[in-house]
Amino acid sequence: MAAVSAAQRRGLRLFKTSGDILPGLLLAGAIALVATFIERYSGVPVMVLALLLGYLTRIAVGNDRFAAGIDFVATTVLRLGVGLLGARITLDEISALGVPTLVGVPMVVAGTIVIGIGLSLLLRRGTAFGVLAGGATAICGASAALAISAALPQNRNSERQVVFVIIGVTTLSTIAMVLYPLGSRYLGLDALATGILFGASIHDVAQVVGAGYAVSEQTGDLAVTTKLYRVALLVPCVALIAVCFAGTQAERGGRHPVLPWFLLVFIGLVVASSFGLSYGQPYISSVSGYFLVMAIVALGYKTSFGAMARIGPAASVILVAETLVILGLSLMLAFYVS
DSSP: OHHHHHHHHHHHHHHHHHHHHHHHHHHHHHHHHHHHHHHHHHOOOHHHHHHHHHHHHHHHHOOGGGHHHHHHIIIIIHHHHHHHGGGGOOHHHHHTTOHHHHHHHHHHHHHHHHHHHHHHHHTTOOHHHHHHHHHIIIIIHHHHHHHHHHHSOOOTTHHHHHHHHHHHHHHHHHHHHHHHHHHHHHHTOOHHHHHHHHHHHOSSHHHHHHHHHHHOHHHHHHHHHHHHHHHHTHHHHHHHHHHHHTTOOOTTOOOOOSSOHHHHHHHHHHHHHHTTOOTTHHHHHHHHHHHHHHHHHHHHHHOOHHHHHTTOHHHHHHHHHHHHHHHHHHHHHHHHHO
């Protein structure tokens, strides 16, 4: 009888937890759909729309009954979305880039992150912010910022720093999408060099697509493949970050796991896709993107932009400097490969 009562208590707790989570989960999902719809017809990056709509919804609603679900989206749904990114990548696509690119891109990524940490320490922003800003710039923009933030110790500034970095890298990536094709023509780069340059230097996948195919179909294909290789580097980078910060005491207490579970999902999907075992790959990729938009809605909902502004100009300097660093390193790689 006692065993049955214990099971019933667990069931009631689960039911109550689900009931607490559902309103915020549905709210974030609905706002993510609205942001995706607006982006389709306005051209404004969906990540920026998601942040803004989440923030405005908090002002308009301001109801605590959404808090549990919003927290769930900002943590669990975020991690699941990052893990599902693995469905976009196959080992064959990566190997087709050739040895110089396969060796050069990780060097570009590592150099950008190391310089980001150095700049952050120099400007007194701390190691964690340097890792966050450097990783977001070096790997895949907003998605990397979300993944890296999940592996870093959390404190009272963590969420506002993530939002700041997401806004910064999205803005800089959009500027790059417009300017880099013009610059590549001025430099006289061929299709191979241009594709590698765009794929190795532009922060977000969507902007890489826009820049690459604005030049030519061949450049677009090369740019996207190079970019997806950078996305694949998210796994070793986040794993290394998790190991380096394992055991670090967060301001709110607790310890981080050495290897986040969402990285195992990511690796499993890459392997499955590479061997043709991943059914519904386009759908998984779409779900991943939708989950990440939901996570950014949740971050926007939880963020005070007034508090975020207090992060200071040094953080903006770091992001701009990082963008210039990765552009310079990518140019060197592009000239070498061509």
